[in-house]
Amino acid sequence: MPELPEVETIRKGLAKVLPGRKINEVEILAPKIIKKPSVPVFRRKLLGSRFTDIRRRGKYLVFDLDPAGCLMVHLKLSGRLIYLPARRVPPEKYLLALSLSNGSRLYYQDIRRFGGFSLFEKDPLPDLKLGPEPLSREFTPEYWRKILAGRKTRVKPFLLDQKFVAGLGNIYVSEALFRARIHPDRPVYSLSAKEQARLYEAIQSVIREALACGGTSIQDYVKADGTNGSFQERLFVYRRKGEPCLVCKRPISVKKDGSRSTYFCSRCQK
DNA sequence: ACCACAACCTGGCCGC
DNA sequence: TGCGGCCAGGTTGTGG
DSSP states (O other): OOOHHHHHHHHHHHHTTSTTOBEEEEEESOGGGEEESOHHHHHHHHTTOEEEEEEEETTEEEEEEETTEEEEEEOTTTEEEEEEOTTOOOOTTEEEEEEETTSOEEEEEETTOOOEEEEESSOOGGGSOOOOOTTSTTOOHHHHHHHHTTOOSBHHHHHHOTTTSSSOOHHHHHHHHHHHTOOTTSBGGGOOHHHHHHHHHHHHHHHHHHHHTTOOOSSSOOOTTSOOOSGGGGOSSTTOBTSBOTTTOOBBEEEEETTEEEEEOTTTOO
16 A cells, blocks of 8 residues: 555654563454564564564665564555554454553554565565665765666556555656656656756655645544545545646546556646 | 566456 | 446566
8 A cells, every 4th residue: 555655654653652561462363464573483583572663765664673683574565553552442454463461452454465464573674675765865866867877667667666665656756757748658868957846846846745635534544543544535546547637637648557557637747 | 777577365346 | 136247446477
Protein backbone atom coordinates (compact mmCIF):
# COMPACT_ATOMS: atom_id res chain seq x y z
CA MET A 1 0.00 0.00 0.00
CA PRO A 2 2.10 2.61 1.39
CA GLU A 3 4.54 5.14 0.13
CA LEU A 4 6.53 7.63 2.15
CA PRO A 5 3.59 9.72 3.46
CA GLU A 6 1.65 6.64 4.53
CA VAL A 7 4.59 4.98 6.26
CA GLU A 8 5.54 8.23 7.98
CA THR A 9 1.97 8.74 9.18
CA ILE A 10 1.98 5.25 10.69
CA ARG A 11 5.34 6.00 12.28
CA LYS A 12 4.06 9.18 13.88
CA GLY A 13 0.99 7.42 15.21
CA LEU A 14 3.02 4.64 16.78
CA ALA A 15 5.67 7.01 18.14
CA LYS A 16 2.98 8.46 20.40
CA VAL A 17 2.10 5.14 22.01
CA LEU A 18 4.90 2.57 21.73
CA PRO A 19 8.03 4.03 23.36
CA GLY A 20 8.41 2.72 26.89
CA ARG A 21 6.07 -0.23 26.30
CA LYS A 22 7.38 -3.72 26.94
CA ILE A 23 6.45 -6.74 24.82
CA ASN A 24 4.74 -9.37 26.99
CA GLU A 25 3.41 -11.71 24.30
CA VAL A 26 4.29 -12.45 20.69
CA GLU A 27 1.64 -14.13 18.58
CA ILE A 28 2.68 -15.24 15.10
CA LEU A 29 -0.08 -16.63 12.90
CA ALA A 30 1.83 -16.59 9.61
CA PRO A 31 5.46 -17.64 10.13
CA LYS A 32 6.39 -16.65 6.57
CA ILE A 33 6.19 -12.96 7.40
CA ILE A 34 9.15 -13.39 9.76
CA LYS A 35 12.11 -13.09 7.38
CA LYS A 36 14.93 -13.27 9.90
CA PRO A 37 16.05 -14.68 12.24
CA SER A 38 14.14 -17.95 12.70
CA VAL A 39 10.67 -17.68 14.21
CA PRO A 40 11.69 -19.13 17.62
CA VAL A 41 14.69 -16.80 17.94
CA PHE A 42 12.58 -13.87 16.76
CA ARG A 43 9.96 -14.60 19.40
CA ARG A 44 12.47 -15.15 22.18
CA LYS A 45 14.32 -11.93 21.49
CA LEU A 46 11.17 -9.82 21.29
CA LEU A 47 9.70 -11.14 24.52
CA GLY A 48 10.57 -8.81 27.35
CA SER A 49 12.08 -6.17 25.07
CA ARG A 50 10.99 -2.55 25.33
CA PHE A 51 10.25 -0.08 22.52
CA THR A 52 12.59 2.88 22.64
CA ASP A 53 12.09 4.59 19.27
CA ILE A 54 10.50 4.26 15.81
CA ARG A 55 12.26 5.45 12.72
CA ARG A 56 11.50 5.53 9.01
CA ARG A 57 13.68 5.50 5.90
CA GLY A 58 11.94 5.49 2.52
CA LYS A 59 9.16 2.97 2.94
CA TYR A 60 10.92 1.03 5.70
CA LEU A 61 10.07 1.28 9.38
CA VAL A 62 12.45 0.37 12.19
CA PHE A 63 11.36 -0.24 15.76
CA ASP A 64 14.24 0.14 18.18
CA LEU A 65 13.93 -2.46 20.91
CA ASP A 66 15.90 -2.81 24.12
CA PRO A 67 17.62 -5.23 24.23
CA ALA A 68 16.41 -7.12 21.09
CA GLY A 69 17.87 -4.63 18.57
CA CYS A 70 16.20 -3.22 15.46
CA LEU A 71 12.94 -4.63 14.16
CA MET A 72 12.58 -3.65 10.51
CA VAL A 73 9.21 -3.79 8.72
CA HIS A 74 8.27 -3.30 5.10
CA LEU A 75 4.54 -3.17 4.42
CA LYS A 76 4.85 -3.76 0.66
CA LEU A 77 1.42 -3.52 -0.97
CA SER A 78 -1.08 -4.29 1.75
CA GLY A 79 0.61 -4.41 5.15
CA ARG A 80 -1.06 -2.58 8.03
CA LEU A 81 0.11 -1.78 11.54
CA ILE A 82 -2.78 -1.21 13.94
CA TYR A 83 -2.43 -0.19 17.56
CA LEU A 84 -5.36 -0.90 19.87
CA PRO A 85 -5.72 -0.02 23.55
CA ALA A 86 -6.48 -2.71 26.13
CA ARG A 87 -9.64 -4.82 25.86
CA ARG A 88 -10.46 -3.94 22.27
CA VAL A 89 -11.71 -6.47 19.73
CA PRO A 90 -8.79 -7.64 17.55
CA PRO A 91 -8.83 -6.67 13.87
CA GLU A 92 -9.76 -9.27 11.26
CA LYS A 93 -7.21 -11.73 9.89
CA TYR A 94 -4.17 -10.37 11.63
CA LEU A 95 -0.90 -12.22 11.08
CA LEU A 96 1.07 -11.00 14.09
CA ALA A 97 0.20 -9.45 17.43
CA LEU A 98 2.44 -8.00 20.12
CA SER A 99 0.84 -7.64 23.54
CA LEU A 100 2.28 -4.71 25.42
CA SER A 101 2.83 -3.85 29.06
CA ASN A 102 -0.24 -1.64 29.42
CA GLY A 103 -2.59 -4.23 27.90
CA SER A 104 -2.56 -2.58 24.48
CA ARG A 105 -1.67 -4.51 21.34
CA LEU A 106 0.14 -3.88 18.10
CA TYR A 107 -1.31 -5.89 15.21
CA TYR A 108 0.03 -6.62 11.75
CA GLN A 109 -2.43 -7.34 8.94
CA ASP A 110 -1.45 -8.08 5.35
CA ILE A 111 -3.99 -9.39 2.83
CA ARG A 112 -1.39 -10.19 0.21
CA ARG A 113 1.33 -11.27 2.62
CA PHE A 114 4.12 -9.58 0.72
CA GLY A 115 5.34 -7.61 3.70
CA GLY A 116 7.54 -8.87 6.48
CA PHE A 117 9.62 -8.37 9.61
CA SER A 118 13.35 -8.74 10.16
CA LEU A 119 15.22 -8.38 13.41
CA PHE A 120 18.79 -7.06 13.40
CA GLU A 121 21.32 -6.54 16.15
CA LYS A 122 22.60 -3.37 14.58
CA ASP A 123 20.82 -0.62 12.69
CA PRO A 124 20.01 -1.94 9.18
CA LEU A 125 19.07 1.44 7.70
CA PRO A 126 22.55 2.63 6.70
CA ASP A 127 23.01 -0.50 4.59
CA LEU A 128 19.85 -0.04 2.55
CA LYS A 129 20.69 1.28 -0.87
CA LEU A 130 18.31 4.18 -0.77
CA GLY A 131 18.57 7.64 -2.22
CA PRO A 132 17.95 10.73 -0.09
CA GLU A 133 14.63 11.48 1.55
CA PRO A 134 12.83 13.99 -0.67
CA LEU A 135 12.34 16.48 2.18
CA SER A 136 15.85 16.14 3.61
CA ARG A 137 18.84 18.45 3.39
CA GLU A 138 20.60 15.85 1.25
CA PHE A 139 18.01 16.23 -1.50
CA THR A 140 19.49 19.35 -3.03
CA PRO A 141 19.02 20.89 -6.49
CA GLU A 142 22.67 20.02 -7.14
CA TYR A 143 22.12 16.37 -6.29
CA TRP A 144 19.04 16.37 -8.51
CA ARG A 145 20.85 17.84 -11.47
CA LYS A 146 23.72 15.39 -11.09
CA ILE A 147 21.53 12.32 -10.80
CA LEU A 148 19.44 13.25 -13.84
CA ALA A 149 22.36 14.07 -16.11
CA GLY A 150 22.68 11.83 -19.14
CA ARG A 151 20.31 9.20 -17.82
CA LYS A 152 18.62 7.27 -20.60
CA THR A 153 15.74 5.72 -18.72
CA ARG A 154 12.24 7.12 -18.83
CA VAL A 155 11.23 9.43 -16.03
CA LYS A 156 8.49 7.22 -14.54
CA PRO A 157 10.68 4.15 -13.82
CA PHE A 158 13.44 6.52 -12.72
CA LEU A 159 11.24 8.07 -10.03
CA LEU A 160 10.11 4.65 -8.81
CA ASP A 161 13.73 3.57 -8.31
CA GLN A 162 14.40 3.98 -4.59
CA LYS A 163 18.14 4.45 -5.05
CA PHE A 164 17.67 7.90 -6.60
CA VAL A 165 14.97 9.29 -4.29
CA ALA A 166 13.53 7.21 -1.45
CA GLY A 167 9.85 6.86 -0.75
CA LEU A 168 7.99 7.53 -4.00
CA GLY A 169 5.64 4.89 -5.36
CA ASN A 170 3.02 4.61 -8.05
CA ILE A 171 0.65 7.24 -6.63
CA TYR A 172 3.10 10.02 -5.92
CA VAL A 173 5.08 9.46 -9.11
CA SER A 174 1.95 9.98 -11.19
CA GLU A 175 0.98 13.00 -9.12
CA ALA A 176 4.44 14.60 -9.18
CA LEU A 177 4.73 14.22 -12.96
CA PHE A 178 1.33 15.83 -13.41
CA ARG A 179 2.27 18.75 -11.18
CA ALA A 180 5.51 19.17 -13.11
CA ARG A 181 3.62 18.86 -16.45
CA ILE A 182 5.98 16.15 -17.65
CA HIS A 183 4.90 13.10 -19.63
CA PRO A 184 5.85 9.82 -17.88
CA ASP A 185 7.59 8.45 -20.99
CA ARG A 186 10.06 11.30 -21.35
CA PRO A 187 13.66 10.15 -21.17
CA VAL A 188 15.33 11.71 -18.16
CA TYR A 189 18.14 13.26 -20.19
CA SER A 190 15.60 15.16 -22.30
CA LEU A 191 14.26 17.25 -19.41
CA SER A 192 15.10 20.94 -19.69
CA ALA A 193 16.55 22.79 -16.70
CA LYS A 194 13.11 24.26 -16.08
CA GLU A 195 11.44 20.86 -16.19
CA GLN A 196 14.05 19.43 -13.86
CA ALA A 197 13.35 22.22 -11.42
CA ARG A 198 9.59 21.77 -11.74
CA LEU A 199 9.90 18.07 -11.05
CA TYR A 200 12.08 18.69 -8.00
CA GLU A 201 9.51 21.10 -6.59
CA ALA A 202 6.62 18.81 -7.51
CA ILE A 203 8.13 15.86 -5.65
CA GLN A 204 8.59 17.94 -2.54
CA SER A 205 5.18 19.59 -2.67
CA VAL A 206 3.22 16.40 -3.27
CA ILE A 207 5.00 14.59 -0.45
CA ARG A 208 4.61 17.56 1.90
CA GLU A 209 0.89 17.86 1.19
CA ALA A 210 0.25 14.13 1.44
CA LEU A 211 2.01 14.10 4.81
CA ALA A 212 -0.23 16.92 5.99
CA CYS A 213 -3.24 14.84 4.92
CA GLY A 214 -2.05 11.71 6.73
CA GLY A 215 -1.52 9.84 3.45
CA THR A 216 -3.78 8.44 0.73
CA SER A 217 -6.40 5.83 1.71
CA ILE A 218 -7.69 3.98 -1.33
CA GLN A 219 -7.81 0.27 -0.59
CA ASP A 220 -5.73 -1.04 2.26
CA TYR A 221 -3.97 1.85 3.90
CA VAL A 222 -5.15 3.11 7.24
CA LYS A 223 -3.29 4.99 9.93
CA ALA A 224 -2.07 3.22 13.07
CA ASP A 225 -5.35 4.08 14.83
CA GLY A 226 -7.36 2.52 12.00
CA THR A 227 -8.64 5.80 10.53
CA ASN A 228 -8.18 6.98 6.94
CA GLY A 229 -5.85 9.56 5.47
CA SER A 230 -7.40 12.17 3.19
CA PHE A 231 -5.00 12.83 0.31
CA GLN A 232 -7.19 10.67 -1.98
CA GLU A 233 -9.43 13.74 -2.13
CA ARG A 234 -6.59 15.75 -3.63
CA LEU A 235 -5.34 13.44 -6.34
CA PHE A 236 -5.16 15.05 -9.78
CA VAL A 237 -4.60 11.94 -11.88
CA TYR A 238 -4.07 8.76 -9.90
CA ARG A 239 -6.98 6.35 -10.46
CA ARG A 240 -8.91 9.02 -12.34
CA LYS A 241 -8.92 7.32 -15.75
CA GLY A 242 -11.50 8.93 -18.04
CA GLU A 243 -12.42 11.62 -15.54
CA PRO A 244 -11.83 15.22 -16.60
CA CYS A 245 -8.42 16.72 -15.91
CA LEU A 246 -8.87 19.21 -13.08
CA VAL A 247 -6.84 21.74 -15.06
CA CYS A 248 -7.88 21.34 -18.71
CA LYS A 249 -10.94 19.01 -18.62
CA ARG A 250 -9.47 16.45 -21.00
CA PRO A 251 -10.14 12.87 -19.81
CA ILE A 252 -7.24 11.44 -17.81
CA SER A 253 -5.25 8.76 -19.66
CA VAL A 254 -3.73 5.62 -18.29
CA LYS A 255 -0.92 3.54 -19.69
CA LYS A 256 0.71 0.33 -18.58
CA ASP A 257 4.33 0.25 -17.54
CA GLY A 258 4.92 -3.43 -17.17
CA SER A 259 2.00 -4.36 -14.95
CA ARG A 260 1.71 -0.97 -13.31
CA SER A 261 -0.62 1.82 -14.34
CA THR A 262 0.58 5.34 -14.92
CA TYR A 263 -2.09 8.05 -14.93
CA PHE A 264 -1.52 11.31 -16.76
CA CYS A 265 -3.15 14.11 -18.73
CA SER A 266 -2.12 13.93 -22.36
CA ARG A 267 -2.75 17.65 -22.83
CA CYS A 268 -1.10 19.02 -19.70
CA GLN A 269 1.90 16.68 -19.66
CA LYS A 270 4.31 17.01 -22.57
C1' DA B 1 22.20 0.68 -18.67
C1' DC B 2 17.85 -0.37 -19.56
C1' DC B 3 13.53 -2.99 -20.29
C1' DA B 4 10.07 -6.59 -19.79
C1' DC B 5 8.43 -9.99 -17.17
C1' DA B 6 7.68 -13.21 -13.34
C1' DA B 7 7.38 -14.15 -8.63
C1' DC B 8 5.74 -13.38 -3.99
C1' DC B 9 -0.16 -13.56 -2.34
C1' DT B 10 -5.22 -12.61 -1.56
C1' DG B 11 -9.50 -10.42 -2.36
C1' DG B 12 -12.61 -7.24 -4.71
C1' DC B 13 -14.92 -6.08 -8.76
C1' DC B 14 -16.78 -6.59 -13.44
C1' DG B 15 -18.93 -8.85 -17.20
C1' DC B 16 -21.12 -12.88 -18.82
C1' DT C 1 -24.99 -17.25 -7.76
C1' DG C 2 -20.96 -18.60 -9.97
C1' DC C 3 -16.84 -18.29 -12.66
C1' DG C 4 -13.05 -16.35 -15.20
C1' DG C 5 -10.35 -12.42 -15.89
C1' DC C 6 -8.46 -8.32 -14.36
C1' DC C 7 -7.01 -5.11 -10.96
C1' DA C 8 -4.25 -3.60 -6.75
C1' DG C 9 -0.03 1.50 -3.31
C1' DG C 10 6.40 -2.83 -3.72
C1' DT C 11 10.63 -5.21 -4.32
C1' DT C 12 13.76 -8.47 -6.31
C1' DG C 13 15.69 -11.41 -9.63
C1' DT C 14 15.95 -13.17 -14.35
C1' DG C 15 17.01 -12.93 -19.17
C1' DG C 16 17.46 -10.28 -23.31
